[in-house]
Amino acid sequence: MRLELQKRAGASTLFSILSPFIALVLTLVAGAIMFVILGKPPFASLYSYFIEPLFLKFDMGPIFSDFSFEGIVPNGWSLEQILVKATPLALIAVGLAVCFRSGNWNIGAEGQYLIGGMFGAMIPVLFNDWNSPLTLPLVLIMGMLGGALYGFIPAILKSRFGTNEILTSLMLVYVAQQLVDWIVRGPWRDPKGMGFPGTKSFNESAVLPSLWQHADAHYGAVIAVVAAIAVWFMLAKTSKGFEITVLGQSPRAGRFAGFSAKNMTVFAFLFSGAMAGLAGISEVSGSVEKLDDKLSLGYGFTAIIVAFLGRLNPLGIVAAALVLALSYIGGEAAQISLGVSDRAARVFQGLLLFFVLACDTLIHYRVRLVAAVEAVA
Amino acid sequence: MKKTLFALAASAAVMLSAGAAQADGHAKTKACFIYIGPTGDFGWTYQHDEGRKAVEAEFGDKVETAFLENVPESAEAQRPIEAFARSGCNIIFTTSFNYMDPTNKAAAKHPDVKFEHATGYKREHPNVSTYSSKFYQGRYVQGQIAAKMSKTGVAGYIASFPIPEVVRGINSFILGAQSVNPDFKLKVVWVSTWFDPPKEADAAKALIDQGVDILTQHTDSTAAMQVAAERGIKAFGQASDMIKFGPKTQLTAIIDDWAPYYKERVKAVIDGTWKQQDVWHGMDHGSVAMAPYTNMPDDVAAMAKKTEESIRDGSFEPFTGPVTKQDGTVWLKDGEKADIGTMLGMNFYVKGVDDKLPK
Amino acid sequence: MDVWISIILSICAASTPLLLAATGELVVERSGVLNLGVEGMMIMGAVAGFATAQVTGNPYLGALVAMGAGALFSLLFAFLTLTLVANQVATGLALTILGIGLSGMIGEGFVGRPGIRMEALDIPILTDLPIIGKLIFGQDLIFYISIALVFGVYWFLFKTRAGLTLRSVGDNHTSAHALGINVIKVRYLAVLFGGACAGLAGAHLSLVYVPQWVEGMTAGRGWIALALVVFASWRPGRVLVGAYLFGTVTIGQFHAQAIGIAIPAQFLTSLPYIATIVVLVLIARNRRMTMLNTPASLGQSFVPDR
Known part of the structure; x- marks a missing residue:
């Protein structure tokens, strides 16, 4: 008895919609099993991971002593935190979608994110007193420029020398981490910072404003949604989108259509680098308000999960980013309410990516159990 | 529109959590800890957690403790600290230097909650204390x-x-x-x-x-x-x-040894005598x-x-x-x-x- | 003299896990599969080895179980990429993310326990020989395995029929399939071998290098191993040179500091990665060398058609 794959004539529309959901369900089942093994109540654990953060749990104790409303009112604060966490993931993943669709493997978004943050910080750090309505737009543009330039390195190496972009972009992540680490401890360190790594806090005109007063959520979230819609439009409705898809599916066919795979490599990396850079500077200017040594949190890698979970569709990616963000926030909630260790969140993310990848097979192939009953027709 | 919805939900959340804190006021005092590393590092975080356990041992039923480990420093710490403040913690110990700004930000939003920040120097609100030791x-x-x-x-x-x-x-x-x-x-x-x-x-x-x-x-x-x-x-x-x-x-x-300090401060919350302070204790204090x-x-x-x-x-x-x-x-x-x-x-x-x- | 010997011993210790993991990955990549999950398999090996040694009191059993754990974990990757033809890059990444999380959970109960060290050999007379005694006869077992492995893999790949089969699968899976070779089976075996090697590398970290379990203790060494394979342009001998070069830089940076040479540590740390990129460019430019050594179907999925 063994599995056998049979290529479908065309991609299955049904499964291309269903597969992310199947993957989610399988992840939940696997997660429940994991909690049982850990000796935690499986349903309560899953609840505190994925439901509790969304709703307010409150107790009307003094009024109705044995009647409590639970999970009725959406938890605004928690939803806001999910938004904050999803913003960089969505920004990076939308860029990666373009790159992956075109058949280019940018694994180094984390590095482009960091360099974006560093480039964007240049103006507020070096010209701290410069207050102008132009400051913020320039800061954001510098961030995109930094990410794009850093993405350009693996792209040019691939298109000029045929170097493997997976490996070069990955190596560059580590170089970027060291570079940022050095600059915030050395040349850019705040002289009044008690010796701790980190630059001066940004001037107000260089800070990405909050969505409303006292909010943690900043305009990066709006930028992410706008970017997702724009990229969706580009992929679905423009000739550039067509070019990306054709080259991604078959470089040979692309060549016959007159498209250049080399130019596409450069375009894809510049684009995804710029998006990662934008995510980086949004975090720096919107959340931290200075550049420090804690910028690298692995968003560039998590965004790869997001991109796949969203099926490389920008709108799907926005949803996927929210799901992943929920798993972070839920991880904290479960730690507080049940004492589930924070590693569980990582395991969830790994499992989710596994199941997403496995379910994607269903889109292009029929899976059969040879010499046994059909597994999936 | 979205904005107002969020604002409404947020203000509802604040009201409700305030109500919950009052309702719980006579019950247990909740002491919460934010750690930079794993509790099993056998170094810095381990010792803070020993302090937390000492608090539990000392006050028994009167307190409840909770902790979050491996919390990244800087802006990422904002959310866990706030989550604690919202989950009904009465006193929150943030145990690494770079939790300084997030601690002060959270303190501004939650004037009823006491904040204790280790090794820092910023006390921007009356509900923030700082403490360190002369190692x-x-x-x-x-x-x-x-x-x-x-x-x-x-x-x-x-x-x-x-x-x-x-x-x-x-x-x-x-x-x-x-x-x-x-x-x-x-x-x-x-x-x-x-x-x-x-x-x-x-x-x-x-x-x-x-x-x-x-x-x-x-x-x-x-x-x-x-x-x-x-x-x-x-x-x-x-x-x-x-x-x-x-x-x-x-x-x-x-x-x-953080135990003496943690016991002293949690006791102050229980007794209602907690006041802002900045301490740098050494061997004299244990x-x-x-x-x-x-x-x-x-x-x-x-x-x-x-x-x-x-x-x-x-x-x-x-x-x-x-x-x-x-x-x-x-x-x-x-x-x-x-x-x-x-x-x-x-x-x-x-x-x-x-x-x-x-x- | 003693000082130099002890410095060389430190370099050996720093290089061994890199060498093991890289040699394993080299075989995997020679078969045409790119497994980016080395870090994940390595850390699973580290935790499995440590836990076994703690429970049984036997570090050798620990190393054995670590190899099994690495192989078992790599099976997950093999099933997804080979049977279900999932994307290799993303699957490898998933393996790393899962491995780091899972090992942390498994290891929770073992944190803060002094480990059981796999002791260095101590052969009467031989180990006491001047200079060479300690270097050749006084190291831990895993060190010897790592060196033997390089030569074994070289011999296997270039001197045996099975090795030729494996390379032909990596170079052109379609024609290998046409010749009647079971491409998927060869790749499964290669991935499992790579997993076992990465697991043993992890065991070296938690049983020899620093005998304790610490979450995330591989700290990026799996990625360095990946870089090394490319750095060595898929040649076992060059992996050996590369691993020891990396090990020397790792140890050397602290000596440089201690004698007062102030180079920013960040620069030294990033040096191996920059070197890899340079090598990648150099081998890519040299077309003849690329053709000779690079597995042409690296990273491509294969579905046997019927």
């Missing part, structure tokens, strides 16, 4: 022991980041050593991490190969202790008693303790105990003149004591450190 006092004792025990006259120091806290420890160590042997030298290696056992082990091996025969560290793992044990030299434990990682190796260790003096002759142990005692009763302070800086200029004149500002922002070496302070 450098223990370093002085270690320096004296090192100078007595070393045959090569050189000790090695595995350092994390060139922040004042670490520099203070290095200076105190060399001052202690020089009080025994004026020619004593100290080699410093910076590993740029608080916690990376293989890297700390590499640094330890390199220092030993460079001729040091006593190791001390300002990083959090027990790796250096294990390397010292393997190579047959002596070493000092850090933050926590590491004797089981080097039964024949550890001379003593500086133990961060916050800095020394692990048993082991693997050394009795006379060395006796000397160490004597120094420890004189620091505890206040008759002696490590940073007392005459002290010369590394560049040869006089820092403290004979009998002069260091002022607290210079201590807190220490960014220079004293004479005898064989290293250039990274800028």
Whole structure:
């Protein structure tokens, strides 16, 4: 008895919609099993991971002593935190979608994110007193420029020398981490910072404003949604989108259509680098308000999960980013309410990516159990 | 539209959580802790968690505790601190320097919750206190022991980041050593991490190969202790008693004992007497303790105990003149004591450190 | 003299896990599969080895179980990429993310326990020989395995029929399939071998290097191993040179500091990665060398058509 794959004539529309959901369900089942093994109540654990953060749990104790409303009112604060966490993931993943669709493997978004943050910080750090309505737009543009330039390195190496972009972009992540680490401890360190790594806090005109007063959520979230819609439009409705898809599916066919795979490599990396850079500077200017040594949190890698979970569709990616963000926030909630260790969140993310990848097979192939009953027709 | 919806939900949340806190007011006091590392690091975070357990043991049913481990520093800490404040914690201890800004931000939003921030200096709201310990006092004792025990006259120091806290420890160590042997030298290696056992082990091996025969560290793992044990030299434990990682190796260790402080502050919340403060306790308060003096002759142990005692009763302070800086200029004149500002922002070496302070 | 010997021993210790993991990955990549999950398999090996040694008191058993754990974990990757033809890059990444999380959970109960060290050999007379005694006869077992492995893999790949089969699968899976070779089976075996090697590398970290379990203790060494394979342009001998070069830089940076040479640590840390990129460019430019050594179907999925 063994599995056998049979290529479908065309991609299955049904499964291309269903597969992310199947993957989610399988992840939940696997997660429940994991909690049982850990000796935690499986349903309560899953609840505190994925439901509790969304709703307010409150107790009307003094009024109705044995009647409590639970999970009725959406938890605004928690939803806001999910938004904050999803913003960089969505920004990076939308860029990666373009790159992956075109058949280019940018694994180094984390590095482009960091360099974006560093480039964007240049103006507020070096010209701290410069207050102008132009400051913020320039800061954001510098961030995109930094990410794009850093993405350009693996792209040019691939298109000029045929170097493997997976490996070069990955190596560059580590170089970027060291570079940022050095600059915030050395040349850019705040002289009044008690010796701790980190630059001066940004001037107000260089800070990405909050969505409303006292909010943690900043305009990066709006930028992410706008970017997702724009990229969706580009992929679905423009000739550039067509070019990306054709080259991604078959470089040979692309060549016959007159498209250049080399130019596409450069375009894809510049684009995804710029998006990662934008995510980086949004975090720096919107959340931290200075550049420090804690910028690298692995968003560039998590965004790869997001991109796949969203099926490389920008709108799907926005949803996927929210799901992943929920798993972070839920991880904290479960730690507080049940004492589930924070590693569980990582395991969830790994499992989710596994199941997403496995379910994607269903889109292009029929899976059969040879010499046994059909597994999936 | 979206904005107002969120705002409404947020204000509802605030009202409800305030209501919940009132309803719970007579029940348990909830003390919550934010940790930088895993509770099992056997160093910094482990000791804070021991303090948390001491609170539970002391107050029993009257308190409830919770903790979040591996919380990244800086802006990422904002959310967990707030989550705690919203989940009904009455007092929140944030136990790493870079939780400083997020702690103060959360304090502004939750005036009813008490915040205690370790090793920081910002108290922007009346509900924020800061606390730290004078670990450098223990370093002085270690320096004296090192100078007595070393045959090569050189000790090695595995350092994390060139922040004042670490520099203070290095200076105190060399001052202690020089009080025994004026020619004593100290080699410093910076590993740029608080916690990376293989890297700390590499640094330890390199220092030993460079001729040091006593190791001390300002990083959090027990790796250096294990390397010292393997190579047959002596070493000092850090933050926590590491004797089981080097039964024949550890001379003593500086133990961060947070239990007295945590009990005192939680009690203040229970009694309703909590007030903002800034404390920098040392051996006098029991916050800095020394692990048993082991693997050394009795006379060395006796000397160490004597120094420890004189620091505890206040008759002696490590940073007392005459002290010369590394560049040869006089820092403290004979009998002069260091002022607290210079201590807190220490960014220079004293004479005898064989290293250039990274800028 | 003793000082130099002890420095060389430190370099051996720093290089061994890199060498093991890289040699394993080299075989995987020679078969045409790119497994980016080395870090994940390595850390699973580290925790499995440590836990076994703690429970049984036997570090050798620990190393054995670590190899099994690495192989078992790599099976997950093999099933997804080979049977279900999932994307290799993303699957490898998933393996790493899962491995780091899972090992943290498994290891929770073992944190803060002094480990059981796999002791270095101590052969009477031989180990006491001047200079060479300690270097040749006084190291831990895993060190010897790592060196033997390089030569074994070289011999296997270039001197045996099975090795030729494996390389032909990596170079052109379609024609290998046409010749009647079971491409999927060869790749499964290669991936499992790579997993076992990475697991053993992890065991070296938690049983020899620093005998304790610490979450995330591989700290990026799996990625360095990946870089090394490319750095060595898929040649076993060059992996050996590369691993020891990396090990020397790792140890050397602390010596440089201790004798007062102030190079920013960040620069030294990033040096191996920059070197890899340079090598990648150099081998890509040299077309003849690329053709000779690079597995042409690296990273491409294969579905046997019927």
